[in-house]
């Protein structure tokens with residue numbers, strides 16, 4: 238496919254001359270007579286290089302350049318400057334132009350500059366692809382996850398991070414919303430600028446507003462000096478508004494004003510202040526519900542919900558558990574100076590099937606505690622909290638740790654995990670076990686196999702769902718509040 242070049246100039250003779258030269262090079266040429274028209278073409282076509290005049294009646298070349306870099310970060314921009322105007326060439330380069338051309342355009346320089354820009358673009362894209370491939374192996378940035386739902390989250394981050402769009406990150410407590418907000422900043426063009434966060438649920442109204450908007454001296458009792466708010470501190474960068482659903486109605490109005498005009502006033506001040514802050518909001522609340530209850534403004538909701546990223550709870554992506562567990566074992570083993578190198582299949586089984594209402598935060602905590610309590614180099618069922626032991630300890634058929642082979646950290650991809658669990662426990666055999674223990678063990682394994690899907694497990698075991706529940710209850714294995722515990726079907 239030929240590369241697409243857009244030439245923007247209000248002088249049609251110069252467009253034609255440049256277009257002719259480049260068309261002869263085999264490129265696909267587009268023309269726009271001004272900035273606005275250029276924006277339309279950019280929205281409709283995947284343009285590789287834009288060559289734009291510096292001065293145009295409707296939008297300056299530099300403004301167009303900024304818009305392009307914010308919205309199409311991989312598109313290269315070449316600025317046309319007046320003859321001998323080194324100043325504007327410098328200004329263009331500072332603003333992020335990938336090259337500049339002096340007027341009148343010399344044909345060979347036009348060819349060469351365009352070629353350079355295209356080469357730079359393809360190098361850039363290759364790097365991005367390479368990075369993506371590396372990231373995809375174990376996760377994105379420091380966010381671990383290879384499951385389908387997390388791949389979708391990473392795709393959204395990649396798409397939306399380079400833009401200035403407001404992003405709303407949604408998901409239960411402990412799913413990693415803050416990590417994702419961080420990744421959005423680090424993958425944006427603002428990454429070298431400030432990144433600030435504030436928890437809207439933790440502060441009462443006056444304090445929250447003075448944190449956000451700052452205040453003038455004497456704005457209220459105790460305001461002895463002027464203070465810059467986060468909207469000013471984060472200028473050029475990103476501000477995470479965590480628990481945005483907790484923001485009170487008055488603050489919501491002021492916040493909406495900032496979003497719409499990028500303008501606000503300090504408390505006790507009357508001078509409107511301009512700011513350029515990219516907003517990321519996060520919430521674990523049901524905002525739709527808050528709207529119904531009159532707690533959250535509909536207009537604000539629509540304004541921040543343009544690019545929602547939903548982070549799935551851990552129970553919807555159990556495939557990520559082995560990788561997360563291994564990473565946390567390594568991390569806490571180092572932190573607490575323990576030499577824990579793996580986890581037994583039985584313990585990993587538990588981790589894979591637990592409810593994880595507290596999501597990844599809970600998994601981290603459980604593993605940290607286990608690392609601290611661990612008796613040996615391989616984490617075992619007994620190293621986990623007592624809550625866990627009552628669920629599974631009595632189903633442990635081989636309690637002698639020396640005969641249990643652990644899963645070494647780092648090798649436990651979800652695939653080889655499955656197989657090692659089965660072969661290991663099958664070696665043990667059933668000789669000498671009571672019938673009740675055998676039954677328990679069959680139920681435990683089948684639940685592990687079905688990802689704790691009780692309906693499927695009951696089918697595989699050839700018993701009714703109610704019978705399975707009665708048995709689970711008698712073993713003390715039923716989690717209260719487990720969403721799958723629905724007997725109506």
Ligand SMILES: Nc1ncnc2c1ncn2[C@@H]1O[C@H](COP(=O)(O)OP(=O)(O)OP(=O)(O)O)[C@@H](O)[C@H]1O
Nearest residue numbers: 380381382409410411412413414415416521597598
């Ligand atoms: N995919 C992941 N890979 C590695 N660590 C993770 C991942 N997701 C979350 N964590 C870790 O889990 C913990 C909780 O994550 P985080 O604070 O981002 O959750 P949250 O969604 O903001 O929760 P809350 O709503 O309670 O504020 C953090 O220590 C974080 O580093």
Ligand SMILES: [Mg+2]
Nearest residue numbers: 414415479519
């Ligand atoms: Mg959080």
